[in-house]
Amino acid sequence: EYNRYPDPHQKALKQALSEVKGVPAGQLFIGNGSDEIIDLVYRIFCEPGKDSVIICPPTYGMYEVAANINDVAIRRIPLTASFQLNADAILQTAQTDPSVKLLFLCSPNNPTGNGLNGVEEVIRAFPGIVVVDEAYIDFYPGRSLKNRTAAHPNLIVMQTFSKAWALASARVGIAFAQERLIALMDKTKPPYNVSRLNQEAALAALSHPEAFEERLSVILEQKERLLHELSRIGIVKKIYPSDANFLLVEVDDANRVYDRLVEKKVIVRNRHSQVPGCIRITVGSPEENDKLLKELEMMC
Structure with a gap:
């Protein structure tokens, strides 16, 4: 049946993910890899040539690549010598610069490998959207924030099938957020952003x-x-x-x-x-x- 278009809403995959992850299907978004989700977040929340994003280097390079593609200015707040957040500098920058609309955090961080401390405190005080990239969460003994979106209306958590699920070539990324944020992503994405082949690959992985x-x-x-x-x-x-x-x-x-x-x-x-x-x-x-x-x- 590959002559038919795939389900644009990925209903079967979202239901299976909901059961595995313990998150309602309505609070899930499926992207063509996490990179599509990163790009969508810029397109939804930032005005090109006007708004800015905070990133915390050293970190995943696609946050900067997508910012440049979308003409979003970059504010860099480096991690500390122990590769932890400089929370005071992040919040001071965000609260004094009205152009800052986004903050990208990666935990465990790429390329340093460590989990970040104090993330929820930053989310709570940050005036814009905070994206926490949990691509490596399955290897981390700490707690995921995917079940904390109810407490944080400005939080988007990303996970992926590319690492522990061994499906990097399938390009299947996941976002967890409150339903109003998921609705914005659903309205902005292309209709058939995840192919049937890739949806089936993810479903097969979840079933084993x-x-x-x-x-x-x-x-x-x-x-x-x-x-x-x-x-x-x-x-x-x-x-x-x-x-x-x-x-x-x-x-x-x-x-x-x-x-x-x-x-x-x-x-x-x-x-x-x-x-x-x-x-x-x-x-x-x-x-x-x-x-x-x-x-x-x-x-x-």
Whole structure:
């Protein structure tokens, strides 16, 4: 039946998500990846050439990319030395600059890997919309904010099928918010923003929770293995604590290490421009991790 258009309201997927996540279907939005949700938020809440957004670098790069696409000015309030929020600076900027309409937070944060403290206090005092990106929440021992939207009418929580659900190529993102915010996103999105194939892929994943749990267990086990093995490699100077499925690792000459790994077809993220000396290593399969460790050891 792929000659027919997909359900533009994704009813079956929203119902399944509602049962898994414990959130009413009317408080869910399904996007063509979280990147579509990020773009929609700018289009709904910001006037191009007039309004601004606060981001807290180092953080996920699409917040800035989407701001530039939508001609929204960027106010940068860097994280502290311990990669936590500078709440006073965020709120002072928002409360003294009427152009600020949005705040994007990523928790656990990408690329640093840590959960952010004091997020609800910031949401409560922020005069605009706060988007909390929980792409890595399934790896985090802390609490999701998806069930806190009733307490915070200005809160949008994002999650994704791309990480722990292993469906990055399917492009299925989720937003949790009060129904009035969901209605705005529904009115603004393209009618058929998520294909039938991708809706079915997400539904199939939700119907096999045992596979999800097994995958999560393997990733967490492999992360502990990488923590142990990387700490023994001479070029590794520091491994930052992580609540995600990746590790931020300080190495001798990050640019050289990154380039050498690419030559060996081992792909990591070079984050030297955001966190000096660092690469970001996503936890792979046992075989992928074997190759990574072997190549790093050969650089010593």
